[in-house]
Each structure stands twice: as structure tokens, then as C-alpha cells.
Amino acid sequence: MELNLHANATTTPKTRAYIQRSRKSVAELAAELGVSETTIYRWRGRTTVEDRSHRPHNLVTSLSAVEERAVCE
Numbered sequence: 001m002e003l004n005l006h007a008n009a010t011t012t013p014k015t016r017a018y019i020q021r022s023r024k025s026v027a028e029l030a031a032e033l034g035v036s037e038t039t040i041y042r043w044r045g046r047t048t049v050e051d052r053s054h055r056p057h058n059l060v061t062s063l064s065a066v067e068e069r070a071v072c073e
Contacts, residue, residue: 006051010035016049 005012011019015033019040022029026044030037043049063071 004051006054009051010039011043013049016043016046019043020046020049 003012011033019029019033020043024032026037026040029040033040
């Protein structure tokens with residue numbers, strides 16, 4: 001199995017599952033794992049341990065009428 005993590009990911013899926021299962025306080029987990037409290041809150045709030053896409057979900061572009069016709073043809 002190939003593991004593809006985001007380039008700036010500070011945790012692995014195994015660590016994220018541990019965060020989600022743990023009953024320790026946010027501060028204790030952050031200190032234990034060497035990550036920020038924000039990271040702990042983020043992974044506790046999610047139902048999966050996979051990275052989310054970082055691509056834009058909708059692209060904002062404006063085409064002139066001429067450009068739009070050229071694209072459609």
C-alpha cells in the first residue's frame with residue numbers, strides 16, 4: 001500500500017486515528033505528539049484519517065464572449 005501524505009502533513013493516518021481514539025486532553029496530546037492544539041482539534045473533528053484535497057473546488061474565471069465561443073467550438 002502506497003501512503004501519499006500532503007507535503008506539510010505533521011501526522012500520519014496511524015497518528016490521526018490515535019488522536020481520534022484518545023481520551024487525553026488536547027494539551028496532553030499536543031505535547032506528546034509534538035503538534036499544535038489546532039491539529040488535535042482538527043483531527044478530532046473529522047470522521048476519517050485521510051488527507052483532504054487541497055485543490056480548489058470551484059474555479060473562478062471570466063471569459064469574454066469571444067473566448068467563450070472559442071472554447072465551445
